[in-house]
Amino acid sequence: MVGIIAFVGYTFLPWVVLGLFVYYVARPINRRIGRRIGSGNRSAALTLLFIIVPIVLLIGVFLSAALGQFAAFATSEDSRQLLAQSPVNVGSIPDDPYQLIDTAATTLSDLSVQSMLTEAQVVLGAAASGIFMMFLSLLLGFFLLVEDRRLSRWGKKQILGNDAISIDYLEAVDRGLNSVFFGYTLTIFVIMILTAIIYNVFNFFAPGNLLIPATILLAVTTGLFTLVPLVGRSIIYLGIAALLALGAIRSNPTLVWYPLVFFVFMTLAFDNVVRTYIRPYLSGKMFHLSLVMFAYLLGPALFGWYGIFLGPLLMVVVVQFFQVVVPHLRDEEPSTPLDIGQTTFQDTDEDLDDSLKGGETA
Numbered sequence: 001m002v003g004i005i006a007f008v009g010y011t012f013l014p015w016v017v018l019g020l021f022v023y024y025v026a027r028p029i030n031r032r033i034g035r036r037i038g039s040g041n042r043s044a045a046l047t048l049l050f051i052i053v054p055i056v057l058l059i060g061v062f063l064s065a066a067l068g069q070f071a072a073f074a075t076s077e078d079s080r081q082l083l084a085q086s087p088v089n090v091g092s093i094p095d096d097p098y099q100l101i102d103t104a105a106t107t108l109s110d111l112s113v114q115s116m117l118t119e120a121q122v123v124l125g126a127a128a129s130g131i132f133m134m135f136l137s138l139l140l141g142f143f144l145l146v147e148d149r150r151l152s153r154w155g156k157k158q159i160l161g162n163d164a165i166s167i168d169y170l171e172a173v174d175r176g177l178n179s180v181f182f183g184y185t186l187t188i189f190v191i192m193i194l195t196a197i198i199y200n201v202f203n204f205f206a207p208g209n210l211l212i213p214a215t216i217l218l219a220v221t222t223g224l225f226t227l228v229p230l231v232g233r234s235i236i237y238l239g240i241a242a243l244l245a246l247g248a249i250r251s252n253p254t255l256v257w258y259p260l261v262f263f264v265f266m267t268l269a270f271d272n273v274v275r276t277y278i279r280p281y282l283s284g285k286m287f288h289l290s291l292v293m294f295a296y297l298l299g300p301a302l303f304g305w306y307g308i309f310l311g312p313l314l315m316v317v318v319v320q321f322f323q324v325v326v327p328h329l330r331d332e333e334p335s336t337p338l339d340i341g342q343t344t345f346q347d348t349d350e351d352l353d354d355s356l357k358g359g360e361t362a
Contacts, residue, residue: 014306015133019140021309022048023148024181030145044145048138054189165328172324176316179286180295181309187279191233192223194278198270199240202262207255210244237266291315 009016030047037043144151160166196219199212212218222236244259292312299311 012133012136013310014304015137016140017306017309017313018134019137019144020177020313021181022137022141023144024177026050026141026145027148027178028182041146044142047145048142165325168328169320169324172320173316176286176320177313180292180312180316184279184292184312187274188223188226190278191226191274192219194270195219195222195233198266207258208248208251210247210251210255210258212240212244233271234267237263287315287319291319 026044026047029050030043033046034040034043037046155170156167160170196216199215199219203211203215206212218236218240222233225233225236241259241263244262245256248255248258292315295311295315296308297311299307299309299314301307303310
């Protein structure tokens with residue numbers, strides 16, 4: 001039985017991990033909504049909507065930018081040259097239905113057209129499969145939101161029994177995943193909002209025409225690049241500063257100081273605020289930031305795109321094993337790097353008033 005579950009879990013590992021991520025991100029919001037309208041299907045559905053809507057808006061921003069670039073390309077000279085090289089003679093499309101059918105058959109028999117259709121079929125198939133698996137991940141998250149407490153009670157009664165070590169370990173893992181997943185996701189959105197405000201403030205005081213383009217899009221990109229190892233947000237700051245410097249050189253070289261001020265402010269002042277206050281407060285203090293950084297660094301390198309979720313999960317599992325299980329085996333008290341009570345996003349059975357600060361132990 002365990003082998004069957006392990007095989008299914010390994011086969012769909014990326015989407016199972018994504019479903020767990022959705023659950024831990026949504027759980028604190030679900031608990032909050034559940035206290036207002038009652039926990040269950042309604043609160044879980046509303047919670048997922050609160051998560052999905054920002055994601056859809058985020059995708060819409062990128063799609064709008066992509067459509068704008070596509071429209072600019074469609075009206076350019078390069079697009080006309082590309083159409084001229086197309087296997088279909090656009091300027092001589094027949095009006096007669098029979099000739100149209102013959103032309104379509106001739107075009108479809110062309111090897112280049114068949115290759116394009118095959119590639120399009122592969123892309124559409126992959127997209128449809130990805131959408132379906134994404135739906136399964138959301139469905140898993142929805143199921144866990146509705147049944148997490150019941151599953152917790154059933155697991156403790158039917159599987160764990162009186163095994164105090166296993167119970168303590170799983171509860172510690174649950175708290176750790178809640179801190180890492182929910183805290184870091186909220187950190188990304190806070191950085192998006194703050195950088196959008198900062199970019200627009202710089203535009204308000206910009207000398208000449210040295211304006212930061214597409215401030216909202218760049219703010220969203222800055223938030224997402226928080227998870228990029230090593231370079232992180234600095235690569236966005238550098239790109240914006242380089243763009244402003246190029247504009248200053250073309251218009252008025254004496255304004256080169258402005259992009260330098262922008263870059264220094266973002267890398268020193270703003271990033272220090274993020275590292276010192278925003279990230280530690282929102283992400284909690286259960287784990288050293290170096291551990292979290294290496295989890296996000298090694299996860300994608302080892303496992304691919306879903307390593308961004310699996311890396312932190314494995315980090316929590318391993319760290320909590322050494323902090324909870326190993327001391328029990330030595331007949332010692334479990335140790336933690338910092339007092340768990342200091343963790344920002346933590347919830348207890350007795351204190352659901354602060355449910356936005358964490359989820360109840362599942």
